[in-house]
Amino acid sequence: MSSSKKSRIVKFKTSDDKTFEVEEAVAVQFETIKSMIDYVCANDCTIPLPNVNAKTLAMVVEWCKKHADERDQLMEVDVDEAPGAVLYDLLVAATYLRVEDLIHRVSQRVSKMVIEIGKLPEEEDVRKTINIKSDFPPQVEEELRKLRRTLGPLSDVLVLFVSSGLLE
Amino acid sequence: MTFFFHYFILNHLSRKISRRSKRRGRRSVRPLSQTTKEPSAAASCTTILDLPGPILIDILSRLPFKSILVSRCICTTWRMLVSDPLFASMHRSRAPALELLLHPKSVSCASTTLHWVDLDCIFKTAPPVDRNERRKTRLNSKFYLPLPGCNIEKKCLNVNTSSSRSSFMDCYGIVNSCNGLLCLSEPIYNNPHIICNPVTGEHISIPRSEEDDMFCGPVISGFGYCRRSNKYKVLRLVCQPENMYQTMAEVYTVGTASWRSIGCEPFDLGLSLFTTYLNGVVHWVSDTANSPAVIVAFNFEEEQFSLISLPPHFGETHKEKENLHYMNMGVLGGCLSVCDATFWDHFDIWVMKEYGDPTSWTKEHVICAHSGCLHRPIKFLENGDILMIYNKAELVAYSPVEGYFRYLKIDGVLAVFEAITHVPSFVPLADAVGGDHLNVHTIKASCSEGESSEGTETLFLVEQGKPRSASKSTSFWAVDDGE
Known part of the structure; x- marks a missing residue:
């Protein structure tokens, strides 16, 4: 200029x-x-x-x-x-x-x-915080909930969840 | 209009600044759980999913390893983004941190599970103050290794999930990690057989030939990356029955059809110890009968062997052969490093400052510990502490500044573990290795069907009491703890 x-x-x-x-x-x-x-x-x-x-x-x-x-x-x-x-x-x-x-x-x-x-404990908290909805099939959702019940906080479950290939 | 706009901005910012100054010093990042509770216009307007894909990928690629894994389970869009090649390359370009994987492995059996240790989380928590307090941390994050002989068959996978611990006869050993990939070797003869990415669960097989079953003695192997040709290669040193006294070197370029011989291995490795990969070169400490201990290196790019001398005093007689098991080799802070524990009251950590220059061997740390067992350095923690694995059973953080140790006993079904440093990668295996002869499989270790957490192997880290000071240590204190 x-x-x-x-x-x-x-x-x-x-x-x-x-x-x-x-x-x-x-x-x-x-x-x-x-x-x-x-x-x-x-x-x-x-x-x-x-x-x-x-x-x-x-x-x-x-x-x-x-x-x-x-x-x-x-x-x-x-x-x-x-x-x-x-x-x-x-x-x-x-x-x-x-x-x-x-x-x-x-x-x-x-x-x-x-x-x-x-760091939030549940995936639903995460979704609420960022204002989006889960679009996974219900059986995947159920699996995730089950895992969290046995293993504790969400972040710990996820690695197992991811490597389990459930979402493929 | 402009007036309105200026008024708006001034008003808006000054309000923020005044509030900000009140809050300064407390916390810089507001907890997110609160931000949304604020009655904002957020409900009707933009969400994070409205961001353009490449931008969202950029954001996700900045996250630490754990958060990336979390983000894969939020919705299908995020999951797709994390699987995107752009994500993989961005993530790699951000030089992701070295992660620690624990692999339960004894002489007679090994696990097919790798346990990821969230070092950030564990070592940012202060140790328990009370001497009698035991803090148990469960390592929930696991990755699975493929099982020999059943890449895809369902029935084998069921075996895998019912007992993640396998006998030595049917589990792979880990050769070394390189750029987010692991090379796995067959049981007993250690013939390299699988390349896998534990994070994505993808794996490919290295072709076998009939002669592979006729080797005399165990195979020495290494796995590496050639930057110039952008290829991954596997090296193996084998004794063929027709020529028992000559070790042959063979190279397999990942993606090609077969192994090719590159001639004799010139240095007669003997028992090769401490396979260490660094920048396109794999190293072993050679243990032969007649010569002093030396590092044998193989450059994957040039396909050449070379020798690197150990720190100067390793040539002394008391360092030879029988003492080799009181040392180890690894990578510390990006440099080749040797840990010498042949002394009764301390051990030395040597670092080769300039790679390939033996005059640059520097004694970086002298650590006082009456242990009798071996500390193996793993990596530097964020605060400068040295993370080590002690006696294959405890994680140790040693602070060179304050001179104290934190011992975290690893508690699992098996009592001994190998520590693997691994830079996680999300690059699809086929893209990473390239080539025509690829048949990529994915591990599908189902964790459904009523399988409880007890079904799979679980590791705990147990920390007890106060951290122990190095200098004031009473002799052999290491023995009475953790029992």
């Missing part, structure tokens, strides 16, 4: 139908958008983001505005407060816009979360 040029504005429309104006300096960090900025600005287009909502885009923009050292701090804050869903939204958005550093940082954070989840 040449400093002589006036900073341009890139417009986005989020999934919840809000229009966002983002400075070019930030927008160029979106790898997906980068190459089309010239065209978009010249023609006054709005870029639709069908799977990014306003709240998430705001977070992504905030991230991109920060310098590397401040990002650490921002991430730390978000890490402590953000429930899973916020992180997932952020990750989906970062992936869609291709902000590599953000993808990396959020992935790291989510894996930390999954490690914690893995």
